Amino acid sequence: MTMLYHEFLLQDFLNDDAFVRWVLFDEQDRYWQQVLADYPAKQEVIQQAIQLIQQLQQAEALRTLPVDEEKTWKRIRSTTIDADPLVGWPRKRRWTGVAVLCSLALFIVVWTWVEHFPSKTVYAKLVTKAAEKNALIEKVNRSDTPLKITLEDGSIVYLKKNSRFSYPTHFTTQSRETFLSGEAFFQIAPNPKKPFYVYANELVTQVLGTSFDITAFDDDQQVQVKVRTGRVSVYNQKPIRFASDERQNLVLLPNQQVIFNRHTESLSKQLVAEPMPVQPLAASEKHYFEEVPAATVLKTLERRYGVHILYDEELLSNCIITTTLSNQPLKDQLEVICQTIGATFKEMDAQLVVEATGCP
Structure with a gap:
């Protein structure tokens, strides 16, 4: 059984x-x-x-x-x-x-x-409920090396240590449903007609084609979803119903994450600790900027990291800088720019806000 x-x-x-x-x-x-x-x-x-x-x-x-x-x-x-x-x-x-x-x-x-004080929704309950309709295959990884799992649609899952992953041999015609306990990195094959779902404790992640990481151990007090590329939507599922509730979906973009507190049942959307480039600097892309408005460099950073940077372009119009972009974390590079123009920045609702008084 x-x-x-x-x-x-x-x-x-x-x-x-x-x-x-x-x-x-x-x-x-x-x-x-x-x-x-x-x-x-x-x-x-x-x-x-x-x-x-x-x-x-x-x-x-x-x-x-x-x-x-x-x-x-x-x-x-x-x-x-x-x-x-x-x-x-x-x-x-x-x-x-x-x-x-x-x-x-x-x-x-x-x-x-x-x-x-209802019980938490854990992997065992999710798998038990799903197996009533469709037989599942379970993979368990006890080693330090991530276990590579290739699904029938071409999607790839890298299952990390002390983690479990269950999935059907054949997906249904309407959706691709999988179940996780622990941590895994996903590379999902695109299929707009058949959404991919990952059920991890009380949190459900729905994608069409992207890469992301989920951490959801049964005994942890929170569930975390980090998006590497593409776009996903997540929502709290309680009780178990295996159905998308689009009214409560929270959409995540690259370098964004959501943290679900299992005690308060609240979702918190924020940037990942170290936003990295969505793609490396191309050979033809400009690395060095000499005597250009700060807004020009900020726009380039936005495109490269896929993170929205808010600032007053008119206020920064007289802020002229010379700098070189690299593949370093976004916040490190933004800190250098802000120090150059006498500004500061803060994170707000998974965005970066530059606060400046302008330049003479």
Whole structure:
């Protein structure tokens, strides 16, 4: 069996829609009976999950009944303590009552925990859900050398150390869906009619043809996507639904990255730490600039690194500089230019903003 239920905890079963539907409506009974047979070590956890789901269902049903709480408590008192004020509650009944109260308290805590602190979406759950529809191949890399994986469409994945990658032998006619735990670099073959998806924890990356890096270990507190070339869109997927939600997509361009905080479920778009040239300097491209407006050099840097640089061109019109461009990181070269014209720069929303007062 290709499922990975050996990694499931109680909370994971409670948050698995298919499991809940089986318990409540007996859906896919043959499948779940097979899970019980294949994972004997998980039977106790599964039984606990079944009991909790059934108790929650019963509690929900009772909540809908019209109950007069005041009359109910009066009736309880009249049949217990108030029936004979001189006679105390028997010791056995007292301990039974305490046990019931403790069980009820635990039940409420578990219910609140499940409702308000849902489990993280991890690789095992993603693969389990996807394998219900299509058999997957899994590759695991334990070595220091990246493992090269070539997919049927010509796309190439370089799987890094302590990482897992699952994919179907044959993609569907509508999309190319893959699943990652860990870190990998992707070079995706272009196909506008069949988008490529990488599901990594709660984050989904959708591309048509580009290269990018994803870091998404199950135990990490964040998921990171860095774009090398081309363009991708990412979005938070929770619960698991394997469908693009274009209303929440965040588009990334070269040298941009997104960081997803798994605790706050927030997406942060920014530049990578060291933006590098999208392509090396061509032999015919101008390297040396002598006595030219600073804006001319800034425009050249924008094209080479694919990063938007904001500045007031009119304010910089009198700033004339002489400089040489190289293949050094963008921020290093921008720092030299800013020092030359008495300006500073800062990053804002994955862009670089040059702040200057002008030149005499």
